[in-house]
Amino acid sequence: MADDKSPRSAPPAGGPLVQAPGAATRRRAQRRVVALTGASSFVGQNLLGLLEEDEHIERVVVVDVKPPPGAGKKTRFYEVDLTQPTAEARLSELFAAEGASCLVHLAFYNSPSHASAYAHELESVGTMHLLVAARQARVQKLVMSSLTLLYGAHPSNPNFLGEHQPLRATRREPFFRDKIEAEAEAARFGERSDGAVVTVLRTAPIVGPTVKSFLTRYLSRRVVPTMMGFDPLLQFVHEVDAIAAFKLAVDRDVPGTFNIVGDGVLPLSTVIKLAGRVALPIPHPIAQPLGSLGWLAQLLPAPPTFVPYLRFLCVADGVRARDIMGFRPAYTTREALVDFVSAQRLRDVKLLEEA
Amino acid sequence: MDDPKPKPKAARKPSAAPPKPKAPKAPRKPRPKRPAASAEADTRSEALLEELEHRLDAIIGDHKLEPAVAPPPTPPPPTPPPPPDSTTVFDTARDMLTSDFYLRRWGRLAMRSRSEEVDDFGYDPTYDKRIKPFFDFLYERYFRVECRGISNVPRHGRCMLVANHSGTIPFDGPMLKTAVKREQPSVGRDVRWLAEDFVFHFPFLGSFESRIGAVRACQENAERLLRQEALVAVFPEGTKGIGKLFRDRYKLQRFGRGGFIRLALRTQTPIVPVAIVGAEETNPMLFRVESFSKLLGVPYVPVTPTFPLLGPLGLMPAPTKWKIVFGEPLDLGDYGPESENDEMLVSRLAETVRQSIQGLLDAAVRERKSVLFG
Numbered sequence: 001m002a003d004d005k006s007p008r009s010a011p012p013a014g015g016p017l018v019q020a021p022g023a024a025t026r027r028r029a030q031r032r033v034v035a036l037t038g039a040s041s042f043v044g045q046n047l048l049g050l051l052e053e054d055e056h057i058e059r060v061v062v063v064d065v066k067p068p069p070g071a072g073k074k075t076r077f078y079e080v081d082l083t084q085p086t087a088e089a090r091l092s093e094l095f096a097a098e099g100a101s102c103l104v105h106l107a108f109y110n111s112p113s114h115a116s117a118y119a120h121e122l123e124s125v126g127t128m129h130l131l132v133a134a135r136q137a138r139v140q141k142l143v144m145s146s147l148t149l150l151y152g153a154h155p156s157n158p159n160f161l162g163e164h165q166p167l168r169a170t171r172r173e174p175f176f177r178d179k180i181e182a183e184a185e186a187a188r189f190g191e192r193s194d195g196a197v198v199t200v201l202r203t204a205p206i207v208g209p210t211v212k213s214f215l216t217r218y219l220s221r222r223v224v225p226t227m228m229g230f231d232p233l234l235q236f237v238h239e240v241d242a243i244a245a246f247k248l249a250v251d252r253d254v255p256g257t258f259n260i261v262g263d264g265v266l267p268l269s270t271v272i273k274l275a276g277r278v279a280l281p282i283p284h285p286i287a288q289p290l291g292s293l294g295w296l297a298q299l300l301p302a303p304p305t306f307v308p309y310l311r312f313l314c315v316a317d318g319v320r321a322r323d324i325m326g327f328r329p330a331y332t333t334r335e336a337l338v339d340f341v342s343a344q345r346l347r348d349v350k351l352l353e354e355a
Numbered sequence: 356m357d358d359p360k361p362k363p364k365a366a367r368k369p370s371a372a373p374p375k376p377k378a379p380k381a382p383r384k385p386r387p388k389r390p391a392a393s394a395e396a397d398t399r400s401e402a403l404l405e406e407l408e409h410r411l412d413a414i415i416g417d418h419k420l421e422p423a424v425a426p427p428p429t430p431p432p433p434t435p436p437p438p439p440d441s442t443t444v445f446d447t448a449r450d451m452l453t454s455d456f457y458l459r460r461w462g463r464l465a466m467r468s469r470s471e472e473v474d475d476f477g478y479d480p481t482y483d484k485r486i487k488p489f490f491d492f493l494y495e496r497y498f499r500v501e502c503r504g505i506s507n508v509p510r511h512g513r514c515m516l517v518a519n520h521s522g523t524i525p526f527d528g529p530m531l532k533t534a535v536k537r538e539q540p541s542v543g544r545d546v547r548w549l550a551e552d553f554v555f556h557f558p559f560l561g562s563f564e565s566r567i568g569a570v571r572a573c574q575e576n577a578e579r580l581l582r583q584e585a586l587v588a589v590f591p592e593g594t595k596g597i598g599k600l601f602r603d604r605y606k607l608q609r610f611g612r613g614g615f616i617r618l619a620l621r622t623q624t625p626i627v628p629v630a631i632v633g634a635e636e637t638n639p640m641l642f643r644v645e646s647f648s649k650l651l652g653v654p655y656v657p658v659t660p661t662f663p664l665l666g667p668l669g670l671m672p673a674p675t676k677w678k679i680v681f682g683e684p685l686d687l688g689d690y691g692p693e694s695e696n697d698e699m700l701v702s703r704l705a706e707t708v709r710q711s712i713q714g715l716l717d718a719a720v721r722e723r724k725s726v727l728f729g
Binding site: 227228229266278 | 473560565566
């Protein structure tokens with residue numbers, strides 16, 4: 001455990017984790033209005049808290065289908081369903097009326113869903129509606145979340161994938177396809193609205209004591225299926241770091257795509273051992289049918305299209321986020337995992353209630 | 356609350372306290388000020404209050420008791436779990452009945468050969484240390500490697516070792532690593548060699564290779580390694596090299612597209628040509644079968660005098676005598692990093708390196724009398 005890092009703070013505090021890089025910073029003097037979608041998601045919920053505390057932010061406009069948990073005084077909630085065709089007009093009116101200068105788009109599933117049709121409507125079509133509205137209302141800044149998983153796990157990947165690499169995750173999987181389409185929408189938004197700052201943060205799988213996702217469910221099982229003879233290197237980012245990265249992207253105008261990852265990598269076998277689980281190696285030729293069955297029976301947290309991630313590398317390079325954005329993760333991959341595991345162990349023996 | 360002494364007393368009192376008022380306590384002080392409206396009701400409520408107070412005291416006392424009494428080494432003996440230091444055979448037996456015991460054992464056993472942290476490319480020092488005796492045996496006893504010109508390998512700073520690639524099952528990467536490690540014991544540099552893609556398609560092989568220090572061959576990986584000032588071994592012949600037929604032994608194949616030269620120019624890395632003699636006879640390949648290579652995910656299926664005949668055992672390398680010769684380093688510092696786009700220069704330099712390795716190979720093969728005994 002490296003103790004020479006900057007002081008670690010409790011989850012909703014991104015402040016001390018970041019240092020000003022200087023050049024890329026253009027802080028706006030006046031108090032801003034930030035629009036936020038996906039405020040009920042893990043990152044959204046925590047980011048909302050951070051935005052509430054920030055004195056440079058006048059108001060947080062939350063667009064969602066249900067009121068965000070833990071909304072404070074600055075938050076103004078509007079019930080808009082992004083999947084509806086009427087959402088566009090409503091959103092553009094709303095953004096203009098509120099004078100939103102920054103849009104944070106986090107309305108994405110962090111785990112594959114069985115309701116893939118709705119997920120498509122929300123992630124792909126919903127992003128289109130949202131960004132068309134934002135362009136009409138002349139929103140000058142977009143921060144969107146994405147995943148490093150979208151690079152896809154291939155044996156031909158370099159060990160560290162840069163942001164310029166194509167998104168090669170399989171399009172057969174709606175979870176990836178919708179997000180790739182959403183990224184394309186964000187790129188289109190950047191092209192068509194001149195001068196707008198578009199920041200896309202591709203986060204590595206987020207782990208930590210409170211976050212829930214398909215990955216934490218996978219690592220919570222006593223027996224964890226793996227692919228026989230394959231031991232890919234994995235990379236995680238701690239939940240605190242991920243939240244801090246989004247706050248940083250809201251605070252600074254840094255156009256571009258950034259990989260938000262923790263330092264270091266761990267082989268899957270070590271991850272499973274640190275988590276105190278037992279690996280169940282499955283020969284990869286039968287993983288596909290078994291995985292389909294398990295997914296259909298809802299026994300597995302992810303469909304068989306995730307099998308390549310248990311075989312091949314999908315590790316992103318965070319150097320660009322460090323150099324340009326000034327993002328310094330406080331937790332390494334290993335520390336993030338250990339933090340997750342310590343909470344998970346308590347959950348295992350029912351000492352920690354689900355929040 | 357500071358003094359825990361009176362608390363145990365209160366705790367020992369029966370919960371149903373007598374109605375007789377005791378010495379007035381702090382919370383009851385304001386009560387006497389009020390004139391008694393009805394004496395009976397007052398005593399009853401007073402009794403009730405007292406009882407509550409006692410109960411509260413008992414509860415607080417219980418909690419306070421633990422830290423207050425715990426320090427003296429007189430824990431109540433009748434508690435069911437015995438102190439941890441006096442483990443008997445029964446405890447062990449009981450422990451062994453829990454599934455946790457086996458999980459712990461399993462975890463310890465499994466982590467035994469692994470480091471908790473690996474480097475960027477999955478190199479695992481602990482695993483490498485465990486596997487080292489095997490490679491030492493191969494180096495010393497089996498292939499009886501003779502190493503020459505080790506002083507040409509710089510002791511620090513980035514460097515690229517460019518070698519001929521051979522052997523149906525390539526042992527040249529690990530042997531090169533062992534050679535540098537053993538012949539320069541005071542420096543102890545780890546050679547990272549770049550391995551072909553197909554290695555990483557394979558179950559077991561890919562994870563094994565990356566644990567002992569192989570890295571998938573691509574420009575990004577090599578550049579990252581060199582920027583970390585590593586000692587990188589490249590085999591520009593690639594799959595064509597390990598797929599050489601026996602009759603083509605020690606004839607260097609095409610050197611890719613000169614990617615390693617461009618990399619060396621870009622990162623300003625000196626190049627050390629290396630000739631590995633003996634490795635090309637370990638698995639003399641007579642034919643290559645490429646028809647079901649797609650099915651198996653390998654570039655070709657080798658046919659050696661022993662391979663399909665004896666099954667997997669036939670892939671065992673022959674105990675040839677090896678010689679590893681490190682040539683004079685080639686410094687590319689005179690060319691700027693921008694010269695990597697000069698295609699003529701790149702192909703000329705690639706050819707120079709190829710020639711120098713071929714020269715080293717020819718000289719070493721010529722002076723060799725026997726394949727098996729050197």
